[in-house]
Amino acid sequence: MLAFLVSSIRLGMAFLFGSTGETITEKSGHLNLGIPGVMCVGASCGCFAEYLYLSAAGPDANYFLAVFIPIIATMLGGAVMGLIFSFLTVTLRANQNVTGLALTTFGVGVSDYMIAETGAVYSKGSRFFTSSFPFAEDLGWFGELFLSHGILIYLAIIIALVSSFVLTKTRVGLNLRSVGENPATADAAGINVSRYRYAATCIGCAIAGLGGLSFIMDYLNGNWEYCIDAIGWLAIALVIFTVWKPSIAIIGSIIFGALYIASSYITGVSFASKEIFKMLPYVVTIVVLVFTSIRNKRDNQPPQSLGLSYFREER
Amino acid sequence: MAETAAIELKNISKYFGGKAANKNVNLSINTGEILSILGENGSGKTTLMNMIAGIYFPDEGQIFIDGKEVVIRSPRDAFKYKIGMIHQHFKLVDVFSATENIILGIENKEKFDLKAAANRVKEISERYGFDVDPMKKIHEMSVSEKQTVEIIKVLYRGADILILDEPTAVLTPQETQKLFSVLRKMKDDGKSIIIITHKLHEVLSLSDRVAVLRKGEYVGTVRTAEADEAILTEMMVGKKVSLNIERSEPKNCEERLIIKNLNCVDREGVKILNNVSFTAHSGEILGIAGIAGSGQRELLEAIAGLQKVNEGEILYNNPKTGECDNLRDKTPMQIRDLGVRLSFVPEDRLGMGLVGNMDIIDNMMLRSYRKGHSMFLERKGPRDLAEKIIKDLEVVTPDAKTPVRRLSGGNIQKILVGREIAAAPTVLMAAYPVRGLDIGASYTIYNLLNKQKEKGVAVIFVGEDLDVLIELCDRIIVIGSGSITGTVDARTATKEEIGLLMTKSTAHGGEA
Numbered sequence: 001m002l003a004f005l006v007s008s009i010r011l012g013m014a015f016l017f018g019s020t021g022e023t024i025t026e027k028s029g030h031l032n033l034g035i036p037g038v039m040c041v042g043a044s045c046g047c048f049a050e051y052l053y054l055s056a057a058g059p060d061a062n063y064f065l066a067v068f069i070p071i072i073a074t075m076l077g078g079a080v081m082g083l084i085f086s087f088l089t090v091t092l093r094a095n096q097n098v099t100g101l102a103l104t105t106f107g108v109g110v111s112d113y114m115i116a117e118t119g120a121v122y123s124k125g126s127r128f129f130t131s132s133f134p135f136a137e138d139l140g141w142f143g144e145l146f147l148s149h150g151i152l153i154y155l156a157i158i159i160a161l162v163s164s165f166v167l168t169k170t171r172v173g174l175n176l177r178s179v180g181e182n183p184a185t186a187d188a189a190g191i192n193v194s195r196y197r198y199a200a201t202c203i204g205c206a207i208a209g210l211g212g213l214s215f216i217m218d219y220l221n222g223n224w225e226y227c228i229d230a231i232g233w234l235a236i237a238l239v240i241f242t243v244w245k246p247s248i249a250i251i252g253s254i255i256f257g258a259l260y261i262a263s264s265y266i267t268g269v270s271f272a273s274k275e276i277f278k279m280l281p282y283v284v285t286i287v288v289l290v291f292t293s294i295r296n297k298r299d300n301q302p303p304q305s306l307g308l309s310y311f312r313e314e315r
Numbered sequence: 316m317a318e319t320a321a322i323e324l325k326n327i328s329k330y331f332g333g334k335a336a337n338k339n340v341n342l343s344i345n346t347g348e349i350l351s352i353l354g355e356n357g358s359g360k361t362t363l364m365n366m367i368a369g370i371y372f373p374d375e376g377q378i379f380i381d382g383k384e385v386v387i388r389s390p391r392d393a394f395k396y397k398i399g400m401i402h403q404h405f406k407l408v409d410v411f412s413a414t415e416n417i418i419l420g421i422e423n424k425e426k427f428d429l430k431a432a433a434n435r436v437k438e439i440s441e442r443y444g445f446d447v448d449p450m451k452k453i454h455e456m457s458v459s460e461k462q463t464v465e466i467i468k469v470l471y472r473g474a475d476i477l478i479l480d481e482p483t484a485v486l487t488p489q490e491t492q493k494l495f496s497v498l499r500k501m502k503d504d505g506k507s508i509i510i511i512t513h514k515l516h517e518v519l520s521l522s523d524r525v526a527v528l529r530k531g532e533y534v535g536t537v538r539t540a541e542a543d544e545a546i547l548t549e550m551m552v553g554k555k556v557s558l559n560i561e562r563s564e565p566k567n568c569e570e571r572l573i574i575k576n577l578n579c580v581d582r583e584g585v586k587i588l589n590n591v592s593f594t595a596h597s598g599e600i601l602g603i604a605g606i607a608g609s610g611q612r613e614l615l616e617a618i619a620g621l622q623k624v625n626e627g628e629i630l631y632n633n634p635k636t637g638e639c640d641n642l643r644d645k646t647p648m649q650i651r652d653l654g655v656r657l658s659f660v661p662e663d664r665l666g667m668g669l670v671g672n673m674d675i676i677d678n679m680m681l682r683s684y685r686k687g688h689s690m691f692l693e694r695k696g697p698r699d700l701a702e703k704i705i706k707d708l709e710v711v712t713p714d715a716k717t718p719v720r721r722l723s724g725g726n727i728q729k730i731l732v733g734r735e736i737a738a739a740p741t742v743l744m745a746a747y748p749v750r751g752l753d754i755g756a757s758y759t760i761y762n763l764l765n766k767q768k769e770k771g772v773a774v775i776f777v778g779e780d781l782d783v784l785i786e787l788c789d790r791i792i793v794i795g796s797g798s799i800t801g802t803v804d805a806r807t808a809t810k811e812e813i814g815l816l817m818t819k820s821t822a823h824g825g826e827a
Contacts, residue, residue: 169427174418174427177410181409182408182409185416186408187370188370188402189406189419189421190390190420191419
């Protein structure tokens with residue numbers, strides 16, 4: 001049971017990065033369906049950077065560099081994807097759905113290429129990411145559940161909490177939400193809509209990219225698997241599941257993680273029914289959508305201008 | 316003028332796709348003055364104001380503030396010069412509270428503090444006599460409350476020049492009076508106010524001077540004291556317009572539509588129509604008066620089959636067959652085919668009836684697509700109809716293939732009303748058909764309705780302007796909180812009488 005929970009958390013945090021990033025992006029009115037691609041690119045940039053650093057440093061690899069170089073590389077990779085998305089949708093006013101889907105296909109392809117170049121196993125690098133507080137083992141179940149994790153797990157929670165605070169309690173958050181709700185209003189209020197959309201999308205994608213890194217380096221212990229895009233789609237589902245609130249997403253992501261791996265921990269399920277279990281997060285998301293739609297509370301709806309481009313002089 | 320104007324425009328021009336929306340406009344506003352901008356639909360009033368507010372950027376010309384030339388590139392620049400605009404379509408975020416909307420976009424060094432901001436909002440409200448709860452969410456507010464928030468928003472930013480784009484279009488007479496007294500207070504406070512409106516009597520009662528635009532060009536400015544309705548209309552339209560509605564006596568009246576004890580509840584289970592009963596006759600215009608949101612919309616929708624009826628009957632005497640049908644059991648499509656037509660002009664104009672991204676011809680086809688017999692679309696009929704409407708109602712549009720969304724509000728409306736009338740109905744329900752329309756266009760619509768009446772159509776007219784209701788209709792029923800509070804003869808009734816009935820709410824339904 002304990003191992004199940006710990007695994008759920010480790011997988012869940014990959015979702016959490018993705019959904020926090022996507023929530024920030026969506027709050028600006030951008031429906032970025034490119035998140036799966038962003039996570040792929042993020043993960044492969046991170047892995048690539050780790051591979052380069054470790055081969056350069058050899059045995060003297062330093063913990064901080066071995067952790068932060070990939071994190072920075074991942075965020076940069078994600079941000080570049082965000083930049084492409086924003087450039088296409090804000091500056092060139094392309095359709096967001098089409099752009100996002102194109103970005104997903106593109107991202108999967110790019111990462112496949114980068115990974116093929118480096119050999120697809122990063123267990124050496126992964127050790128840096130999974131090492132945790134040395135005293136965790138002495139604290140029994142408490143230690144294992146809360147303190148045994150690698151740096152990315154804590155980072156995910158911190159980012160989610162900070163995002164939640166920024167979105168609800170600061171001027172920047174208020175401005176950002178107004179851009180997503182009603183860009184014409186924000187514009188009339190003197191807010192630079194394009195700048196906010198660019199920034200939110202790039203930051204969001206940088207954070208989402210970390211989800212890919214977390215999935216490979218932490219959850220899979222450095223074994224590359226070609227299914228990061230599935231994690232990306234679930235992260236988008238999680239955004240809906242948590243009604244656009246990163247703080248709720250912390251719990252939601254663990255639930256998603258648990259549902260996703262539940263089949264492996266229940267004995268006596270066939271291969272086919274395992275796949276049904278993996279479907280559960282989506283089913284839950286649909287149920288949540290049904291309930292929020294029935295209740296129809298204005299506060300739990302997606303940003304009003306989600307998916308719509310804004311151009312000032314158009315009527 | 317000896318003093319320098321608070322704001323002065325010189326030779327301002329703005330083009331949209333080669334078409335001039337404003338051409339060589341000169342305008343000035345003094346401190347502590349209320350200036351009205353008058354003009355027909357599409358004459359470029361809103362465009363001009365948007366250039367002052369930084370939404371659009373002028374293609375040619377100069378803007379001076381306090382005698383110095385300025386460049387206003389964005390709304391932020393406008394705030395810097397203490398200009399604030401209250402838009403016709405409110406620029407508010409629905410899920411935010413009043414205070415959040417008010418402080419939106421303000422950048423200062425102070426800590427982000429909603430409570431302090433809310434207190435300042437209260438302060439401003441008290442100073443000018445507003446009544447608003449700073450913590451209330453916008454989507455829970457009435458139209459007039461939303462407008463109040465908009466005004467406080469610009470005052471909060473310390474605006475000295477306020478621009479109001481058709482502020483009274485959605486207000487009741489009482490709310491309008493309240494707004495005007497607030498505006499006068501601001502004027503006494505030394506603020507300059509520019510107000511765009513179509514309603515001549517408002518112009519005359521409120522403003523110091525009136526500037527008139529016609530087809531994007533500046534016609535002139537007159538002092539209100541020296542103007543009257545006829546002069547202003549002539550300036551606006553460029554020719555003399557008769558401001559009388561020719562009302563004929565109803566002829567060949569038959570009972571066409573009989574509503575009996577109609578009861579409806581909305582989705583939340585709140586009763587919106589309470590025992591409504593009345594009869595609409597053929598060859599008569601029946602007016603419905605009431606404060607916005609008193610159930611007028613639901614009543615018409617119930618007749619059109621778009622609103623579920625919980626109790627009561629809607630009986631329709633079919634003139635062709637002589638039979639009596641109960642519309643309650645019919646689908647909207649069947650009701651339409653019987654000749655009962657609804658033309659509802661919602662506050663946002665595009666909400667019901669037209670598809671913004673489609674062109675005028677395609678919007679005509681929305682009503683006739685079932686008539687085609689071949690597999691392919693037949694565009695000829697709709698095109699002719701579109702062109703006829705453009706010609707008859709003087710719709711300002713490059714051509715019939717322009718997406719409806721690109722037209723100005725009044726022109727969109729003409730298309731909507733024109734299409735419904737073209738269907739040769741036996742019952743025509745028109746809700747707010749002249750909402751936001753200028754004088755010329757309004758009278759075109761009134762005449763259209765009168766023609767329908769003479770043809771023997773039962774016209775039901777839901778209107779906002781009591782003066783018009785009294786002039787146009789034969790009978791007026793007054794609705795208050797979902798019940799009929801009275802029926803008056805439009806030929807003898809006074810505005811005060813109707814206004815009193817509007818605010819009265821009876822527990823039991825009245826008979827009409």
